[in-house]
């Protein structure tokens with residue numbers, strides 16, 4: 573590998589790395605995106621595809637505001653990606669529903685969302701729907717559901733198209749994407765990062781670590797910390813059905829092609845990304861309880877993938893004071909936050925102001941070990 577003229581090296585070709593790399597390229601930076609091969613652990617290729625606001629940041633208003641800003645930026649972000657790359661990421665943002673199976677759950681949800689709205693000075697859009705209002709909004713919901721919350725900013729996308737669009741956009745702006753290039757060493761000489769991979773070496777004055785679970789190890793090498801650990805989610809996909817669900821819900825969404833995606837477990841099982849019968853049965857049973865018409869529908873695919881989790885579930889965006897020019901970025905809502913990562917976060921890394929509301933997202937706040945992590 574060469575390295576001449578590279579302004580920034582981004583490690584990790586998942587949704588975080590690709591969004592930041594494209595955002596930097598839009599600033600005119602020459603960017604190399606280094607990634608592993610197809611056998612790597614990649615949340616970006618196994619997620620559920622929601623742009624989701626509801627409930628995010630309960631107990632942490634800055635995270636709620638950061639999420640809201642990203643969701644609001646999504647339409648323009650998707651449009652720009654389409655204009656630059658010709659790829660439609662299939663954003664649908666009609667609002668989303670989160671169901672409550674009984675009165676108590678409904679009331680607790682209402683209290684949580686009211687508290688969030690209060691913390692955000694009223695700037696937090698949601699509605700609590702009783703059973704009748706919910707069925708008017710979403711007729712196929714079954715009798716087991718007591719009600720729902722609704723947020724007009726919730727939506728969904730095709731996450732694989734999103735990844736493809738970001739990478740295509742990066743290449744279109746002169747960046748390079750280098751798969752099978754696992755980073756094995758990082759050295760700093762004269763303010764320049766020299767990065768060794770299994771295929772060679774490259775160098776740049778800016779280094780962004782966006783390597784998902786790999787950040788845990790890599791961050792230490794530039795004086796940063798990323799105590800992330802894995803959390804498994806399993807997802808089912810049904811055969812194609814005639815359109816019946818015109819808005820996403822927290823666990824069930826119908827894609828543009830008619831398949832119904834059903835998610836997703838949250839399991840602390842270390843680095844095991846397999847599917848299991850018990851979880852698949854539980855996921856299917858919950859979906860049928862909410863949408864009885866899914867009983868008898870064929871499941872055609874299932875997978876497990878590992879979330880990249882910090883102990884408190886909040887992101888880490890940090891610049892190294894020990895190694896100026898090095899950054900680490902990690903979060904567990906890389907679809908939702910893609911617009912903010914390609915926009916405000918990339919602007920900061922390119923030399924601008926740190927985005928509002930992100931000042932607390934540094935590793936120093938974390939003391940407990942990450943779930944599933946060492």
Ligand SMILES: Cc1cc2nc3c(=O)[nH]c(=O)nc-3n(C[C@H](O)[C@H](O)[C@H](O)COP(=O)(O)OP(=O)(O)OC[C@H]3O[C@@H](n4cnc5c(N)ncnc54)[C@H](O)[C@@H]3O)c2cc1C
Nearest residue numbers: 584586588612615616620622755784786805905906907908
């Ligand atoms: C089941 C599931 C459901 C989800 N649902 C949603 C959702 O609905 N909405 C939402 O917003 N988010 C969702 N997410 C989260 C979202 O997928 C992630 O936040 C997003 O993919 C960003 O992850 P990442 O880029 O940090 O990590 P990854 O996607 O894991 O990418 C990290 C990349 O870094 C590479 N890498 C690691 N080490 C090295 C190294 N040493 N050298 C080079 N490359 C390296 C890996 O190969 C990988 O490609 C879900 C995740 C899962 C698992």
